[in-house]
Amino acid sequence: MVRFTAVGLRYPSPDGGMGPEALADLTFTLPEGSFTWLLGASGAGKSSLLRLLHLALLPTRGELEVLGERVRRERRAALPALRRRIGVVFQDFRLLPYLSAFDNVALPLRLAGRSEASLRPDVTEMLRWVGLQGKELALPEQLSGGEQQRIAIARAVVTRPALLVADEPTGNLDSHQARRLLALLTQMNRLGTTVVVATHSEDLVAQFAAPALVLDQGRVVQYG
Amino acid sequence: MAERRSRYARDPLGLRRALSDRLLPGLVAAMALLAALALAGTHGAAALKERWQQGAAAAVTVQIPPEQAGRMDQALILLREMPEVASAEAVSPDRMRELLRPWLGEVPALPLPSVLELRLVNPAIDPEPIARRLSEAVPGAEVESHGIWVARLAALARSVQGVALAVLVLVVGVAVAVVAVATRAGLAARRQAIEILHDLGATQDYIAGRFARRIGLLAASGALAGAALAVPTLAALSGVAAPLAGGMIQPWSSLPWLDLVLLPPVAGAIGWATAQVSVRRWLRRLP
Numbered sequence: 001m002v003r004f005t006a007v008g009l010r011y012p013s014p015d016g017g018m019g020p021e022a023l024a025d026l027t028f029t030l031p032e033g034s035f036t037w038l039l040g041a042s043g044a045g046k047s048s049l050l051r052l053l054h055l056a057l058l059p060t061r062g063e064l065e066v067l068g069e070r071v072r073r074e075r076r077a078a079l080p081a082l083r084r085r086i087g088v089v090f091q092d093f094r095l096l097p098y099l100s101a102f103d104n105v106a107l108p109l110r111l112a113g114r115s116e117a118s119l120r121p122d123v124t125e126m127l128r129w130v131g132l133q134g135k136e137l138a139l140p141e142q143l144s145g146g147e148q149q150r151i152a153i154a155r156a157v158v159t160r161p162a163l164l165v166a167d168e169p170t171g172n173l174d175s176h177q178a179r180r181l182l183a184l185l186t187q188m189n190r191l192g193t194t195v196v197v198a199t200h201s202e203d204l205v206a207q208f209a210a211p212a213l214v215l216d217q218g219r220v221v222q223y224g
Numbered sequence: 225m226a227e228r229r230s231r232y233a234r235d236p237l238g239l240r241r242a243l244s245d246r247l248l249p250g251l252v253a254a255m256a257l258l259a260a261l262a263l264a265g266t267h268g269a270a271a272l273k274e275r276w277q278q279g280a281a282a283a284v285t286v287q288i289p290p291e292q293a294g295r296m297d298q299a300l301i302l303l304r305e306m307p308e309v310a311s312a313e314a315v316s317p318d319r320m321r322e323l324l325r326p327w328l329g330e331v332p333a334l335p336l337p338s339v340l341e342l343r344l345v346n347p348a349i350d351p352e353p354i355a356r357r358l359s360e361a362v363p364g365a366e367v368e369s370h371g372i373w374v375a376r377l378a379a380l381a382r383s384v385q386g387v388a389l390a391v392l393v394l395v396v397g398v399a400v401a402v403v404a405v406a407t408r409a410g411l412a413a414r415r416q417a418i419e420i421l422h423d424l425g426a427t428q429d430y431i432a433g434r435f436a437r438r439i440g441l442l443a444a445s446g447a448l449a450g451a452a453l454a455v456p457t458l459a460a461l462s463g464v465a466a467p468l469a470g471g472m473i474q475p476w477s478s479l480p481w482l483d484l485v486l487l488p489p490v491a492g493a494i495g496w497a498t499a500q501v502s503v504r505r506w507l508r509r510l511p
Contacts, residue, residue, distance in 0.1 A: 084425030
Protein backbone atom coordinates (compact mmCIF):
# COMPACT_ATOMS: atom_id res chain seq x y z
CA MET A 1 0.00 0.00 0.00
CA VAL A 2 1.12 3.55 -0.76
CA ARG A 3 -0.26 6.46 1.24
CA PHE A 4 0.39 10.17 0.73
CA THR A 5 -0.86 12.54 3.44
CA ALA A 6 -0.53 16.29 2.77
CA VAL A 7 2.77 15.63 1.01
CA GLY A 8 4.71 18.58 -0.41
CA LEU A 9 7.98 18.62 -2.31
CA ARG A 10 10.40 21.46 -2.90
CA TYR A 11 13.64 21.28 -4.87
CA PRO A 12 16.73 23.13 -3.67
CA SER A 13 17.17 26.51 -5.31
CA PRO A 14 20.51 27.65 -6.79
CA ASP A 15 21.02 30.11 -3.91
CA GLY A 16 21.14 27.21 -1.43
CA GLY A 17 17.61 27.64 -0.12
CA MET A 18 14.45 25.86 -1.20
CA GLY A 19 12.46 26.64 -4.33
CA PRO A 20 8.68 26.78 -4.71
CA GLU A 21 6.65 23.62 -4.11
CA ALA A 22 6.75 21.32 -7.13
CA LEU A 23 4.16 19.11 -5.48
CA ALA A 24 1.65 20.39 -2.91
CA ASP A 25 -0.91 18.83 -0.58
CA LEU A 26 -0.89 15.38 -2.17
CA THR A 27 -3.27 13.16 -0.25
CA PHE A 28 -4.27 9.80 -1.71
CA THR A 29 -3.93 6.06 -1.13
CA LEU A 30 -2.95 3.40 -3.64
CA PRO A 31 -4.28 0.07 -2.34
CA GLU A 32 -2.01 -2.95 -2.36
CA GLY A 33 -2.20 -4.74 -5.68
CA SER A 34 -3.80 -1.79 -7.48
CA PHE A 35 -3.01 -0.52 -10.98
CA THR A 36 -2.99 3.26 -11.42
CA TRP A 37 -2.42 5.46 -14.44
CA LEU A 38 -0.60 8.70 -13.62
CA LEU A 39 -1.70 11.39 -16.06
CA GLY A 40 -1.10 15.09 -16.56
CA ALA A 41 0.47 17.57 -18.91
CA SER A 42 4.24 18.02 -19.14
CA GLY A 43 5.46 19.82 -16.02
CA ALA A 44 2.42 18.78 -13.98
CA GLY A 45 4.69 16.89 -11.53
CA LYS A 46 4.34 13.28 -12.71
CA SER A 47 8.07 12.54 -12.65
CA SER A 48 8.46 14.20 -9.24
CA LEU A 49 5.64 12.09 -7.87
CA LEU A 50 7.21 8.94 -9.32
CA ARG A 51 10.56 9.89 -7.75
CA LEU A 52 8.80 10.13 -4.40
CA LEU A 53 7.23 6.74 -5.01
CA HIS A 54 10.55 5.01 -5.64
CA LEU A 55 12.27 7.00 -2.88
CA ALA A 56 14.73 8.85 -5.10
CA LEU A 57 13.36 11.94 -3.32
CA LEU A 58 11.87 12.39 0.12
CA PRO A 59 8.97 14.75 0.82
CA THR A 60 9.77 18.12 2.35
CA ARG A 61 6.49 18.02 4.27
CA GLY A 62 3.66 15.65 4.97
CA GLU A 63 3.74 11.90 5.53
CA LEU A 64 4.63 9.25 3.02
CA GLU A 65 4.05 5.53 3.50
CA VAL A 66 5.41 3.08 0.91
CA LEU A 67 4.74 -0.66 1.05
CA GLY A 68 3.47 -0.25 4.57
CA GLU A 69 6.63 1.50 5.79
CA ARG A 70 6.52 5.12 6.87
CA VAL A 71 9.33 6.94 5.09
CA ARG A 72 11.35 9.12 7.42
CA ARG A 73 14.32 11.27 6.60
CA GLU A 74 15.93 10.39 9.93
CA ARG A 75 15.76 6.65 9.15
CA ARG A 76 17.70 6.74 5.90
CA ALA A 77 19.50 3.48 6.67
CA ALA A 78 16.21 1.61 6.25
CA LEU A 79 15.53 3.02 2.77
CA PRO A 80 17.83 0.82 0.60
CA ALA A 81 16.00 -2.34 1.66
CA LEU A 82 12.69 -0.66 0.82
CA ARG A 83 14.03 0.52 -2.56
CA ARG A 84 14.97 -3.06 -3.44
CA ARG A 85 11.26 -3.98 -3.23
CA ILE A 86 10.41 -1.33 -5.83
CA GLY A 87 10.95 -1.73 -9.56
CA VAL A 88 11.49 1.38 -11.64
CA VAL A 89 11.35 1.98 -15.39
CA PHE A 90 13.01 5.33 -15.96
CA GLN A 91 11.98 7.62 -18.79
CA ASP A 92 15.61 7.92 -19.90
CA PHE A 93 16.32 4.18 -19.26
CA ARG A 94 19.31 4.93 -17.01
CA LEU A 95 21.29 1.89 -18.08
CA LEU A 96 24.94 1.63 -17.08
CA PRO A 97 26.77 2.11 -20.40
CA TYR A 98 29.77 -0.07 -19.51
CA LEU A 99 27.65 -3.07 -18.46
CA SER A 100 26.25 -5.64 -20.86
CA ALA A 101 22.50 -6.15 -21.26
CA PHE A 102 22.80 -9.21 -19.00
CA ASP A 103 24.66 -7.32 -16.27
CA ASN A 104 22.27 -4.36 -16.42
CA VAL A 105 19.31 -6.67 -15.87
CA ALA A 106 21.19 -8.64 -13.19
CA LEU A 107 22.13 -5.51 -11.25
CA PRO A 108 19.13 -5.41 -8.85
CA LEU A 109 19.54 -9.12 -8.11
CA ARG A 110 23.24 -8.68 -7.33
CA LEU A 111 22.44 -5.71 -5.09
CA ALA A 112 19.98 -7.95 -3.28
CA GLY A 113 22.76 -10.48 -2.69
CA ARG A 114 21.61 -13.21 -5.08
CA SER A 115 24.30 -15.71 -6.07
CA GLU A 116 25.58 -15.75 -9.66
CA ALA A 117 24.29 -19.27 -10.23
CA SER A 118 20.78 -18.52 -9.03
CA LEU A 119 20.30 -15.23 -10.87
CA ARG A 120 21.29 -16.52 -14.32
CA PRO A 121 18.00 -18.34 -15.12
CA ASP A 122 15.90 -15.34 -14.03
CA VAL A 123 17.92 -12.85 -16.06
CA THR A 124 17.97 -15.09 -19.12
CA GLU A 125 14.21 -15.62 -18.87
CA MET A 126 13.61 -11.86 -18.54
CA LEU A 127 15.78 -11.10 -21.56
CA ARG A 128 13.96 -13.76 -23.55
CA TRP A 129 10.63 -12.29 -22.50
CA VAL A 130 11.53 -8.80 -23.73
CA GLY A 131 12.79 -10.32 -26.98
CA LEU A 132 16.50 -9.76 -26.43
CA GLN A 133 17.72 -13.35 -26.26
CA GLY A 134 21.11 -13.56 -27.98
CA LYS A 135 21.97 -9.99 -27.04
CA GLU A 136 23.07 -10.71 -23.48
CA LEU A 137 26.57 -9.43 -24.06
CA ALA A 138 25.64 -6.32 -26.02
CA LEU A 139 26.45 -2.97 -24.48
CA PRO A 140 23.64 -0.36 -24.40
CA GLU A 141 25.35 1.71 -27.10
CA GLN A 142 25.08 -1.30 -29.42
CA LEU A 143 21.28 -1.46 -28.95
CA SER A 144 18.49 0.66 -30.39
CA GLY A 145 16.40 2.99 -28.21
CA GLY A 146 13.56 0.47 -28.10
CA GLU A 147 15.94 -2.34 -27.12
CA GLN A 148 17.45 -0.20 -24.39
CA GLN A 149 13.98 0.52 -23.05
CA ARG A 150 13.23 -3.19 -22.98
CA ILE A 151 16.43 -3.76 -21.00
CA ALA A 152 15.26 -1.09 -18.54
CA ILE A 153 11.90 -2.83 -18.24
CA ALA A 154 13.52 -6.22 -17.70
CA ARG A 155 15.73 -4.71 -14.98
CA ALA A 156 12.68 -3.22 -13.26
CA VAL A 157 10.71 -6.44 -13.08
CA VAL A 158 13.42 -9.09 -12.65
CA THR A 159 13.17 -8.90 -8.84
CA ARG A 160 9.39 -9.41 -8.89
CA PRO A 161 8.93 -6.09 -7.03
CA ALA A 162 6.02 -5.35 -4.71
CA LEU A 163 5.67 -1.89 -6.28
CA LEU A 164 6.40 -1.18 -9.93
CA VAL A 165 6.76 2.42 -11.08
CA ALA A 166 7.12 3.27 -14.76
CA ASP A 167 7.73 6.67 -16.34
CA GLU A 168 6.59 6.76 -19.99
CA PRO A 169 7.57 3.10 -20.47
CA THR A 170 6.32 2.85 -24.04
CA GLY A 171 7.93 6.04 -25.34
CA ASN A 172 10.42 4.20 -27.54
CA LEU A 173 8.44 1.04 -28.25
CA ASP A 174 6.46 0.14 -31.34
CA SER A 175 2.79 -0.72 -30.89
CA HIS A 176 3.48 -4.47 -30.74
CA GLN A 177 6.11 -4.06 -28.01
CA ALA A 178 3.87 -1.56 -26.17
CA ARG A 179 1.07 -4.16 -26.06
CA ARG A 180 3.53 -6.78 -24.79
CA LEU A 181 4.71 -4.39 -22.09
CA LEU A 182 1.16 -3.62 -21.01
CA ALA A 183 0.49 -7.35 -20.86
CA LEU A 184 3.53 -7.78 -18.62
CA LEU A 185 2.44 -4.93 -16.34
CA THR A 186 -1.10 -6.24 -15.99
CA GLN A 187 0.19 -9.78 -15.46
CA MET A 188 2.43 -8.57 -12.64
CA ASN A 189 -0.49 -6.61 -11.24
CA ARG A 190 -2.61 -9.76 -11.21
CA LEU A 191 0.17 -11.48 -9.27
CA GLY A 192 -0.12 -8.81 -6.56
CA THR A 193 2.29 -6.07 -7.61
CA THR A 194 1.09 -2.51 -7.13
CA VAL A 195 1.67 -0.77 -10.46
CA VAL A 196 1.85 2.96 -11.23
CA VAL A 197 2.40 4.02 -14.84
CA ALA A 198 2.91 7.62 -15.93
CA THR A 199 2.07 8.14 -19.58
CA HIS A 200 0.92 10.57 -22.22
CA SER A 201 -0.34 7.76 -24.40
CA GLU A 202 -4.12 7.77 -24.59
CA ASP A 203 -3.95 4.58 -26.66
CA LEU A 204 -2.16 2.80 -23.87
CA VAL A 205 -4.63 4.01 -21.24
CA ALA A 206 -7.52 2.95 -23.43
CA GLN A 207 -6.20 -0.63 -23.57
CA PHE A 208 -6.51 -1.23 -19.85
CA ALA A 209 -9.23 0.19 -17.64
CA ALA A 210 -7.80 1.32 -14.30
CA PRO A 211 -8.07 4.29 -11.94
CA ALA A 212 -6.21 7.42 -13.04
CA LEU A 213 -4.46 9.93 -10.84
CA VAL A 214 -4.42 13.24 -12.69
CA LEU A 215 -1.97 15.97 -11.74
CA ASP A 216 -2.03 19.64 -12.63
CA GLN A 217 0.56 22.12 -11.41
CA GLY A 218 1.75 19.79 -8.69
CA ARG A 219 -1.70 19.01 -7.26
CA VAL A 220 -4.03 16.07 -7.64
CA VAL A 221 -7.06 17.24 -9.60
CA GLN A 222 -8.68 13.86 -10.14
CA TYR A 223 -8.31 10.34 -8.79
CA GLY A 224 -10.52 7.47 -9.70
CA MET B 225 33.26 -11.92 -23.99
CA ALA B 226 32.24 -14.02 -21.01
CA GLU B 227 35.42 -12.91 -19.25
CA ARG B 228 34.55 -9.27 -19.94
CA ARG B 229 31.07 -9.82 -18.54
CA SER B 230 32.28 -11.34 -15.31
CA ARG B 231 34.91 -8.61 -14.94
CA TYR B 232 32.31 -5.87 -15.28
CA ALA B 233 29.95 -7.76 -13.01
CA ARG B 234 32.55 -7.45 -10.28
CA ASP B 235 32.84 -3.73 -10.99
CA PRO B 236 29.30 -2.35 -11.39
CA LEU B 237 30.46 1.22 -10.78
CA GLY B 238 33.07 1.01 -13.55
CA LEU B 239 35.79 2.12 -11.14
CA ARG B 240 38.56 0.40 -13.10
CA ARG B 241 38.07 3.02 -15.78
CA ALA B 242 37.08 5.93 -13.55
CA LEU B 243 40.07 5.60 -11.22
CA SER B 244 43.23 5.40 -13.29
CA ASP B 245 45.70 2.69 -12.30
CA ARG B 246 48.63 4.96 -13.17
CA LEU B 247 48.17 8.44 -11.68
CA LEU B 248 47.23 7.54 -8.10
CA PRO B 249 49.76 4.68 -7.73
CA GLY B 250 52.45 6.91 -9.24
CA LEU B 251 51.79 9.68 -6.72
CA VAL B 252 51.57 7.22 -3.83
CA ALA B 253 54.83 5.57 -4.97
CA ALA B 254 56.61 8.93 -4.79
CA MET B 255 55.19 9.58 -1.33
CA ALA B 256 56.09 6.07 -0.16
CA LEU B 257 59.68 6.68 -1.29
CA LEU B 258 59.75 9.94 0.71
CA ALA B 259 58.22 8.16 3.70
CA ALA B 260 60.84 5.40 3.47
CA LEU B 261 63.62 8.00 3.39
CA ALA B 262 62.11 9.81 6.37
CA LEU B 263 61.76 6.57 8.33
CA ALA B 264 65.31 5.55 7.48
CA GLY B 265 66.49 9.01 8.55
CA THR B 266 64.72 8.61 11.88
CA HIS B 267 66.23 5.19 12.51
CA GLY B 268 69.67 6.21 11.27
CA ALA B 269 69.80 9.31 13.46
CA ALA B 270 68.65 7.29 16.46
CA ALA B 271 71.30 4.62 15.85
CA LEU B 272 74.08 7.19 15.45
CA LYS B 273 73.00 9.02 18.60
CA GLU B 274 72.99 5.74 20.48
CA ARG B 275 76.41 4.79 19.18
CA TRP B 276 77.96 8.17 19.93
CA GLN B 277 76.52 8.19 23.41
CA GLN B 278 77.53 4.63 24.18
CA GLY B 279 80.95 4.98 22.60
CA ALA B 280 82.41 8.43 22.59
CA ALA B 281 80.58 9.72 25.65
CA ALA B 282 82.00 6.95 27.78
CA ALA B 283 85.51 7.43 26.39
CA VAL B 284 87.87 9.77 28.22
CA THR B 285 91.41 10.47 27.13
CA VAL B 286 94.24 11.01 29.61
CA GLN B 287 97.41 12.72 28.36
CA ILE B 288 100.65 12.35 30.31
CA PRO B 289 103.46 14.75 29.38
CA PRO B 290 106.68 13.19 27.96
CA GLU B 291 108.68 14.07 31.08
CA GLN B 292 106.28 11.99 33.20
CA ALA B 293 106.26 9.03 30.79
CA GLY B 294 107.91 6.83 33.39
CA ARG B 295 104.84 7.13 35.65
CA MET B 296 102.46 5.56 33.14
CA ASP B 297 102.08 2.35 35.15
CA GLN B 298 101.39 4.33 38.35
CA ALA B 299 98.70 6.31 36.54
CA LEU B 300 97.12 3.13 35.15
CA ILE B 301 97.01 1.46 38.57
CA LEU B 302 95.48 4.58 40.13
CA LEU B 303 92.83 4.89 37.44
CA ARG B 304 91.88 1.20 37.51
CA GLU B 305 91.28 1.48 41.24
CA MET B 306 88.74 4.26 40.79
CA PRO B 307 85.13 2.95 40.94
CA GLU B 308 83.97 5.35 38.16
CA VAL B 309 86.43 3.79 35.69
CA ALA B 310 85.33 0.67 33.83
CA SER B 311 88.64 0.20 32.02
CA ALA B 312 91.91 2.01 31.47
CA GLU B 313 94.37 1.12 28.71
CA ALA B 314 97.52 2.72 27.40
CA VAL B 315 97.51 3.71 23.74
CA SER B 316 100.59 2.17 22.17
CA PRO B 317 103.13 4.49 20.43
CA ASP B 318 102.43 2.72 17.11
CA ARG B 319 98.71 3.46 17.38
CA MET B 320 99.46 7.04 18.37
CA ARG B 321 101.56 7.50 15.23
CA GLU B 322 98.77 5.90 13.21
CA LEU B 323 96.22 8.30 14.63
CA LEU B 324 98.40 11.36 14.08
CA ARG B 325 99.65 10.43 10.63
CA PRO B 326 96.74 12.11 8.75
CA TRP B 327 97.50 15.35 10.60
CA LEU B 328 101.27 15.42 11.07
CA GLY B 329 102.64 12.92 8.56
CA GLU B 330 105.71 10.77 9.34
CA VAL B 331 107.57 12.55 12.15
CA PRO B 332 109.58 9.85 14.00
CA ALA B 333 111.67 12.47 15.89
CA LEU B 334 108.68 14.26 17.39
CA PRO B 335 108.23 13.44 21.10
CA LEU B 336 104.72 12.11 21.59
CA PRO B 337 102.80 12.34 24.83
CA SER B 338 101.71 9.13 26.52
CA VAL B 339 98.00 8.65 26.19
CA LEU B 340 95.64 6.50 28.20
CA GLU B 341 92.13 5.65 27.08
CA LEU B 342 89.47 5.31 29.79
CA ARG B 343 85.95 4.00 29.67
CA LEU B 344 83.67 5.20 32.39
CA VAL B 345 81.01 2.99 33.90
CA ASN B 346 78.43 5.69 33.11
CA PRO B 347 78.71 8.37 30.40
CA ALA B 348 77.01 10.85 32.72
CA ILE B 349 79.87 10.79 35.26
CA ASP B 350 81.70 14.12 35.66
CA PRO B 351 85.43 13.45 34.81
CA GLU B 352 86.63 16.47 36.81
CA PRO B 353 87.24 14.61 40.15
CA ILE B 354 89.13 11.91 38.24
CA ALA B 355 91.37 14.58 36.69
CA ARG B 356 92.03 16.17 40.10
CA ARG B 357 93.04 12.92 41.79
CA LEU B 358 95.21 11.91 38.83
CA SER B 359 97.06 15.25 38.63
CA GLU B 360 97.88 14.99 42.36
CA ALA B 361 99.65 11.67 41.71
CA VAL B 362 101.04 12.48 38.25
CA PRO B 363 101.63 16.23 37.86
CA GLY B 364 100.87 17.60 34.41
CA ALA B 365 98.43 14.78 33.54
CA GLU B 366 95.36 16.09 31.69
CA VAL B 367 91.94 14.48 31.34
CA GLU B 368 89.90 15.31 28.27
CA SER B 369 86.25 14.41 28.05
CA HIS B 370 84.34 14.35 24.72
CA GLY B 371 80.99 14.91 26.42
CA ILE B 372 80.37 18.38 25.01
CA TRP B 373 80.91 17.16 21.44
CA VAL B 374 78.74 14.14 22.04
CA ALA B 375 76.01 16.36 23.48
CA ARG B 376 76.12 18.56 20.37
CA LEU B 377 76.08 15.56 18.05
CA ALA B 378 73.20 14.03 19.99
CA ALA B 379 71.27 17.30 19.70
CA LEU B 380 71.96 17.27 15.95
CA ALA B 381 70.74 13.68 15.73
CA ARG B 382 67.57 14.61 17.64
CA SER B 383 66.97 17.49 15.23
CA VAL B 384 67.38 15.14 12.27
CA GLN B 385 64.88 12.77 13.89
CA GLY B 386 62.41 15.62 14.44
CA VAL B 387 62.68 16.81 10.84
CA ALA B 388 62.28 13.25 9.57
CA LEU B 389 59.15 12.74 11.64
CA ALA B 390 57.75 16.08 10.43
CA VAL B 391 58.41 14.98 6.84
CA LEU B 392 56.62 11.71 7.59
CA VAL B 393 53.56 13.53 8.97
CA LEU B 394 53.59 15.84 5.94
CA VAL B 395 53.79 12.86 3.56
CA VAL B 396 50.82 11.18 5.27
CA GLY B 397 48.85 14.44 5.08
CA VAL B 398 49.60 14.86 1.37
CA ALA B 399 48.70 11.20 0.78
CA VAL B 400 45.31 11.73 2.42
CA ALA B 401 44.74 14.86 0.31
CA VAL B 402 45.76 13.09 -2.92
CA VAL B 403 43.46 10.14 -2.20
CA ALA B 404 40.58 12.49 -1.34
CA VAL B 405 41.04 14.37 -4.63
CA ALA B 406 41.24 11.09 -6.59
CA THR B 407 38.09 9.86 -4.85
CA ARG B 408 36.21 13.04 -5.71
CA ALA B 409 37.34 12.71 -9.32
CA GLY B 410 36.00 9.15 -9.31
CA LEU B 411 32.72 10.29 -7.75
CA ALA B 412 32.34 13.00 -10.39
CA ALA B 413 33.07 10.51 -13.18
CA ARG B 414 30.61 7.95 -11.83
CA ARG B 415 27.95 10.28 -10.43
CA GLN B 416 25.20 8.93 -12.66
CA ALA B 417 26.12 5.30 -11.98
CA ILE B 418 26.09 5.95 -8.23
CA GLU B 419 22.66 7.55 -8.47
CA ILE B 420 21.34 4.61 -10.48
CA LEU B 421 22.69 2.06 -8.00
CA HIS B 422 21.36 4.16 -5.13
CA ASP B 423 17.90 4.22 -6.72
CA LEU B 424 18.06 0.45 -7.22
CA GLY B 425 18.67 -0.07 -3.51
CA ALA B 426 22.46 -0.03 -3.08
CA THR B 427 23.49 0.87 0.45
CA GLN B 428 26.09 3.45 1.42
CA ASP B 429 28.25 0.59 2.69
CA TYR B 430 28.15 -1.05 -0.74
CA ILE B 431 29.04 2.08 -2.72
CA ALA B 432 31.67 3.36 -0.26
CA GLY B 433 33.10 -0.16 0.01
CA ARG B 434 33.55 -0.41 -3.77
CA PHE B 435 35.42 2.89 -3.89
CA ALA B 436 37.48 2.09 -0.78
CA ARG B 437 38.57 -1.33 -2.07
CA ARG B 438 39.66 0.08 -5.43
CA ILE B 439 41.49 3.07 -3.98
CA GLY B 440 43.04 1.04 -1.17
CA LEU B 441 44.38 -1.42 -3.75
CA LEU B 442 45.79 1.36 -5.94
CA ALA B 443 47.44 3.05 -2.94
CA ALA B 444 48.94 -0.24 -1.74
CA SER B 445 50.31 -1.07 -5.18
CA GLY B 446 51.81 2.43 -5.46
CA ALA B 447 53.41 2.10 -2.04
CA LEU B 448 54.81 -1.31 -3.02
CA ALA B 449 56.53 0.29 -6.01
CA GLY B 450 57.79 3.16 -3.82
CA ALA B 451 59.15 0.74 -1.21
CA ALA B 452 60.87 -1.32 -3.91
CA LEU B 453 62.46 1.87 -5.24
CA ALA B 454 63.56 2.82 -1.73
CA VAL B 455 65.60 -0.35 -1.20
CA PRO B 456 68.53 0.45 -3.54
CA THR B 457 68.33 4.14 -2.63
CA LEU B 458 68.63 3.43 1.09
CA ALA B 459 71.35 0.84 0.52
CA ALA B 460 73.39 3.47 -1.34
CA LEU B 461 72.80 6.03 1.43
CA SER B 462 73.82 3.46 4.06
CA GLY B 463 77.07 2.94 2.20
CA VAL B 464 77.69 6.69 2.23
CA ALA B 465 76.86 6.94 5.95
CA ALA B 466 78.98 3.93 6.95
CA PRO B 467 82.13 5.97 7.83
CA LEU B 468 80.10 8.11 10.24
CA ALA B 469 79.27 4.99 12.19
CA GLY B 470 82.82 3.77 12.31
CA GLY B 471 82.30 1.47 9.35
CA MET B 472 79.91 -0.67 11.33
CA ILE B 473 76.96 -0.28 8.95
CA GLN B 474 76.25 -3.09 6.49
CA PRO B 475 74.22 -1.53 3.63
CA TRP B 476 71.65 -4.34 3.26
CA SER B 477 71.26 -5.51 6.84
CA SER B 478 70.89 -1.96 8.17
CA LEU B 479 67.82 -1.13 6.03
CA PRO B 480 64.52 -0.62 7.89
CA TRP B 481 63.01 -3.76 6.41
CA LEU B 482 60.01 -3.85 8.74
CA ASP B 483 59.05 -0.28 7.82
CA LEU B 484 59.47 -1.05 4.13
CA VAL B 485 57.28 -4.15 4.42
CA LEU B 486 54.62 -2.19 6.33
CA LEU B 487 54.48 0.70 3.83
CA PRO B 488 52.08 -0.96 1.31
CA PRO B 489 49.48 -2.13 3.88
CA VAL B 490 49.63 1.20 5.73
CA ALA B 491 49.22 3.14 2.46
CA GLY B 492 46.36 0.80 1.50
CA ALA B 493 44.69 1.42 4.86
CA ILE B 494 45.08 5.20 4.49
CA GLY B 495 43.58 5.01 0.98
CA TRP B 496 40.73 2.77 2.13
CA ALA B 497 39.83 4.96 5.13
CA THR B 498 40.09 8.24 3.21
CA ALA B 499 37.91 6.89 0.41
CA GLN B 500 35.32 5.62 2.88
CA VAL B 501 35.05 9.03 4.56
CA SER B 502 35.02 10.97 1.26
CA VAL B 503 32.37 8.78 -0.38
CA ARG B 504 30.10 8.65 2.67
CA ARG B 505 30.29 12.43 2.98
CA TRP B 506 29.39 12.77 -0.71
CA LEU B 507 26.53 10.27 -0.41
CA ARG B 508 24.86 12.41 2.26
CA ARG B 509 23.42 14.54 -0.54
CA LEU B 510 21.35 11.58 -1.73
CA PRO B 511 18.13 10.75 0.16
